[in-house]
Amino acid sequence: MKDPRVIFAGTPEFARASLSALVDAGVVPVAVLTQPDRPAGRGKRVTPSPVKRYAEEHDIPVMQPPTLRDDDVVAQLLALEPDIMVVAAYGLILPQTVLDIPARGCLNVHASVLPRWRGAAPIQAAILAGDKTTGVSLMSMTAGLDCGPVYVAAPLAIAPGETAGALHDRLATLGGDTLAQYLDDILEQRITPVPQDESATTYAGKINKSDAQLDWSQSAVDLERRVRAYDPVPGAFFFASLRGGSDIAEPLRIKCWRAASVADIDATPGTVVSSGADGIDVACASGALRLLELQLPGKRRVKAREFAHQIDLTDRILS
Known part of the structure; x- marks a missing residue:
């Protein structure tokens, strides 16, 4: 698709890698959604997210609503007339009213090979379980938790002794590369998403x-x-x-x-x-x-x- 209208939603470094890959591929989002600036570091200084910093460096409009369950926010997103919304570690729930806005739906970059390790901490869960491989999935988003059909799954071997930090960085790069490679195929509907095998589902809850x-x-x-x-x-x-x-x-x-x-x-x-x-x-x-x-x-x-x-x-x- 020539010049697709993409909204990107993401917050941490994992998401920044996907946003960067899109821009490097010539796909500059019409807007970026990211969580509001929050206190961070020892000094608890209010700090913008990695995604916001990258977007501002590339003159991409940034939206930081505290919730997407707001009629004004929904109206702003509708006005952008997006072809697709790409979501990577955004951190806010997308209600059905938002999921329905893009013509081609919402696409999630998830740090596991679904249906294994749905949820908030798939990288840590894979290491804790002693998994030999993990990967990233490009998933069509639905109202459920990481349960939509999958367009593409890209596997990645977990190196012996690898930490979550090191694995995170490799998965972030893989996620961005996979997104850039397959986004046009998804927009042009050359790939049919495959429903997940519910019997093989595992969950990775939030970390305390x-x-x-x-x-x-x-x-x-x-x-x-x-x-x-x-x-x-x-x-x-x-x-x-x-x-x-x-x-x-x-x-x-x-x-x-x-x-x-x-x-x-x-x-x-x-x-x-x-x-x-x-x-x-x-x-x-x-x-x-x-x-x-x-x-x-x-x-x-x-x-x-x-x-x-x-x-x-x-x-x-x-x-």
Whole structure:
């Protein structure tokens, strides 16, 4: 389709990659929807989203409604006469009145191969589950949660030891490339979307900070995945109660940024059984988790050897 009228809706860096791919392909949206500016960072300064920053740099009109369930917003979108709306990690629900506006409907760039990992955190869910592959899907949006028919699914292997942050970046690039490659085919209806297999559906719910706490009653394999799944946000953590004259308040919340699963150790789960140059070994329900990179509150990340010089966790029970 020559000069399609596209509305783009997205907010974080994952979405910016798709917007950038469209612009690089010569498809400049008639408008961009993104969430309102919010406080971010240590100083909690009000900050525009990555999508807004990119749109403004390229002179694309930006809309930031707090909700799409507003008659004035719907009227503004109708006036744009879009052929399609591309949605990537927007963060607001699209009501049916909005879904019905574009002539070719709304197209979602989702960070999994649907129907596996519908929902808000598919990247983290794939790592937690030990999936070997994931990918992106271009899905025709319906009123349900990520349940519309799929135009294209592009698989991607998850590298051994890959963190959510690294996987996010590769999926963001893949999503943008796939969108740019297939958008015209979708607009020209050369591709028929395929209904999802409801029997194969899995869900990836929103992440709470408490989800990142390491539970030593789980296996070391599961905990190593947890460390990777929550890097960089919110960061896996555990608590250590320090005694013996330490001036550090207890219990101490310690973040773990890198770990490895090692052989079984006969000890109560949560017990620090050794601390040396190779790392700090903690007994789990099965196997042991070797802590390799740690961070004290307000401090920088350090390797386990340096951490052990600061605080000796040997024989302590972690929670």
